[in-house]
Amino acid sequence: MPTDTILTSLVRRDWLTDSSLKSVITDYIEALRDQRYAERTIRIYLGCLAHFSFWLKAEEEKFTYIDSTLVKRFLREHLPTCTCPAPCYGNVGSSGAALRHLLKLLSCSQLLSPTAQNPVTIELARFGDYLTGTCGLRATTRDRAVQQVGAFLTQAYGSGAPNVSQLSATDIDAFFAALSSRLRPASLRIACNSLRSYFRYRALLGDATAGLAAALPRVADWRKVTLPKVLSDVELAAFLNAFDHTDPVGLRDYSIARFLLDLGLRGHEVAYLTLDSINWRRAMLTICNTKSKCVQQLPLPATTGEAVAQYLQQGRPQTTSRRLFVRHRAPFDKPLSVAAIRNSMNRAFVRCGLRDRFCNTHVLRRTMATRLQRSGVSIKEIADLLRHKSLDTASTYARVDMEQLRAVALPWPGSQQ
Structure with a gap:
């Protein structure tokens, strides 16, 4: 279908x-076609x-100032209270996807002027390099650290230049x-660590x-007083049968699950x-992209190899990507993201009726470690x-074998003998 x-x-x-x-419409359409998006999807994104x-014109925003901050303002502030003349596309999901493609196009074509960056953005870029x-x-x-520090600096300075000496x-x-009203303790600890890293950077x-580092709150860590949440044998069988x-x-998703369960890989x-x-x-x-940035080798279990071989022979689409796991829908020729891997496991938990107890991919890694510990x-x-x-990181699995712990436990004082 022609562009016009x-x-x-x-x-x-x-x-x-x-x-x-208007100057990027043609390039935008061609970019979506190159990724094999359906014509109907392209039309929705253009809408x-x-x-x-229309919102930009009403807000009198200039084209060179289009950035992720402006996009978030449109999605979070305008769309929920949109009063633009009907008909117009007001779906948050479609609008977010369309504008992400726009930002990528602007970045690649260098149409987004570097001068449009505010002082906080420049500071965050330098912190990220550090x-x-x-x-x-x-x-x-x-x-993640840059995002959390950015939220803090934006709250403290707005669009002004950051000045650490003015913080208290x-x-x-x-x-x-x-943050405490919407984040769990684990996320609050991560936010504390991010700000501590930023203060260390500014100290250099x-x-x-x-004084600012000392003012950071100490969030209680209750992880070591509870047992790690893992799948039982029955739950694990139900999970594997959900593919x-x-x-x-x-x-594809079953092969991913085998990597997570058999080798304890991270997402x-x-x-x-x-x-x-x-x-x-x-x-x-x-494994090349590890958390420690070290290249490591692991033996490939037979169950994992069989699952991958079946996927390569019967499931993997024709693609130019060398990544093992790729997308099966537009944009094609793109590797599967970490978020997509997490969502695929969550959908499996939904299908086997365990979504109320488990989510994410890390529970599969913990399950593998727990099963190993119980086997000696x-x-x-x-x-x-x-x-x-x-070893302290893995020591949590020393507490999961309740039967052995009961065998070595001393009687409680005053209890019946």
Whole structure:
């Protein structure tokens, strides 16, 4: 279908063709076609861009200032209370997807001016470079820390230039008071660590941040007083039976589940596996994108290898990507993201009726470690397999074998003998 035909049939096309986005419409459509999006999806995304363009014009925003902050404002503030003339596309999911493609296009074509970045954005970019170059953090860990520090700096300074000397313990208390209403203790601890890293970074630049670091709250850690949540044998069997082996996506997701269960891989480690990661003759798996940034090799269990072989032969689509697990729907020729892997496991939990008890991928890693411990494997061996740097991290699995613990437990004083 020609590009002009898509625009001709588009509702509110004048909002798009008469806007500052008109210069990128053709490139936008071609980019979506290159990723094999359906024509209907392209039309919906263009409708979302038209709505966004109309809002930009009403807000009198300039084209060079389109960034992720502006997009979030449109999605979170405008769409829930939209009063634009009907008909217009107001779906948050479709609008978010359409605008993510727009931001990627603007970034690749350098249409987004670097001068549009505010002082907080520049500060966060430098902090991110410090986390990567000096601290050696992975991209996902770095981005999470940058996001949390960005929220703190935006709350403290708005769009103004950050000045650490103006911060006080009151600013920190106000930030965590807002977070505590929507975050769990584990997430609050991560936020504390992110701000502590930022204060350490500013201290290296000569700022006095010892008082600010001391003002960070100490969040109670209750993880060591409870047993790790894992799947029982019956639940594990139900989970593995929740995958459709006659469907290509089911074969892919089952292979992912085997990597998580048999080898205890993390979600991002599975996402970065390639066709070259498996040595079929030696039955070895090479993991390159580990949390410690070290290349590690693990033996490939027969069950895992059989699941992967079946997926490669019967399920994996034709693609130019060398990643082992790829998307089965547009955008094609793209690797499966960590979020997509997490969602595929969550859908399996829904199908087997365990969604109210389990979610995410890490429970499968814990299940593998617990099963090893109960079979007599030492904590040192479990730590090596899980690639833990410290034995303390794996020591939680020493508390899961209740029968052995009862055998060594002393009688409680005053109890009946």
